[in-house]
Amino acid sequence: MxxxxxxxxxxxxxxxxxxxxxxxxxxxxxxxxxxxxxxxxxxxxxxxxxxxxxxxxxxxxxxxxxxxxxxxxxxxxxxxxxxxxxxxxxxxxxxxxxxxxxxxxxxxxxxxxxxxxxxxxxxxxxxxxxxxxxxxxxxTLIYLTTNNLSPSTLLLMGTLSTCIGGWGGINQTQTRKIMAYSSIAHFGWMAAVSTMLTNIMLLNLLIYTMMTTTLFTTLILTKSKTIQNMTTTWALSPTMTATTLLTLLSLGGLPPLSGFMPKWLILNELVNQDLTLTATIMAMSSLLSLFFYLRLTYTTTLTMAPNTTNTTYKWRFNLITSTLLTTMIPPTLLMLPITPVLMQ
Structure with a gap:
């Protein structure tokens, strides 16, 4: 173009x-x-x-x-x-x-x-x-009109999105489709809390954007479009492979990584609003999302593609560097300790 x-x-x-x-x-x-x-x-x-x-x-x-x-x-x-x-x-x-x-x-x-x-x-x-x-x-429009939107409709859509985002991603082998269902699930969490506390919604959006940018920068640099492509990431850059492991776990919402923060705060707010059943369903559906994140983690970092001892790395080992990746990794992984500061 x-x-x-x-x-x-x-x-x-x-x-x-x-x-x-x-x-x-x-x-x-x-x-x-x-x-x-x-x-x-x-x-x-x-x-x-x-x-x-x-x-x-x-x-x-x-x-x-x-x-x-x-x-x-x-x-x-x-x-x-x-x-x-x-x-x-x-x-x-x-x-x-x-x-x-x-x-x-x-x-x-x-x-x-x-x-x-x-x-x-x-x-x-x-x-x-x-x-x-x-x-x-x-x-932004949800943020501006949060007082006029239907809370029950958003809660229903949010709960349904977290469930479908988990179920839909399990059967996928293409990384873009897996991340599409991951996005559906994450925005379901944001929709559920949007009518209660908009600052948690904005915090979730910020952390989701950073985590997604980090993972997609890795996929772009390694040209990985399927789960099978990700099995050879370690041959390009072992450091990037370790970073991918932590980023996927952060997307899954595991502590002590940054991705745990918004889910923790949203579940806490749902329980405070006497929506315990909704919080339980959303927490259970996040396990489905965690399953395909762990599958990506397993194929990327915990398995080794078939090779001989002479070809541990690719013949031409190019140093992969990215300013965007190095900028996004720290907030993607290490923001949980400053949760009280962000919520003030």
């Missing part, structure tokens, strides 16, 4: 998210979402491959439907109240429509079917953008 074109597309992608995040008018928020969607379509389809074209088409149709629902719900609200302010209370019908639209944009269950298929048709770098940057605008 032409460098000028790439620059314009990436600038539009960033501008769309910033417009949505900084607007208090429904129409401007909708314009930002549309800019964001139209900018990511060429990035997804630039491979000139049928799978990429299919992924771009599915993404466009889903996001266009969600944006239309957002515009429709805001028009209903403006028709009845005469205001386009995002923070103003909305009626129940408009609130349910808006919640469903944001769930579709984020890929929450039961509107999650498009997400793994789109990610499987893209490159790993594009998948990283879809996992992280493309989630910021809908999460």
């Amino acid at each position: 032409n460098p000028t074109t790439t620059t314009m597309i990436m600038f539009s992608l960033a501008t769309g998210t910033i417009i949505t995040a900084s607007s208090f008018h429904w129409f401007m928020a909708w314009i930002g979402l549309e800019m964001n969607t139209l900018a990511i379509i060429p990035i997804i389809s630039k491979q000139h491959h049928p799978r990429a074209t299919e992924a771009a088409t599915k993404y466009f149709l889903t996001q266009a439907t969600a944006s239309a629902l957002i515009l429709f719900s805001s028009m209903i609200n403006a028709w009845q109240s005469g205001m386009w302010d995002i923070t103003q209370p909305t009626n129940q019908f408009s609130s349910i429509l808006f919640t469903a639209a944001l769930a579709m944009k984020l890929g929450l269950a039961p509107t999650h079917f498009w997400f793994p298929e789109v990610l499987q048709g893209t490159t790993t770098t594009t998948a990283l953008i879809l996992y992280t940057w493309q989630k910021l605008a809908p999460m």
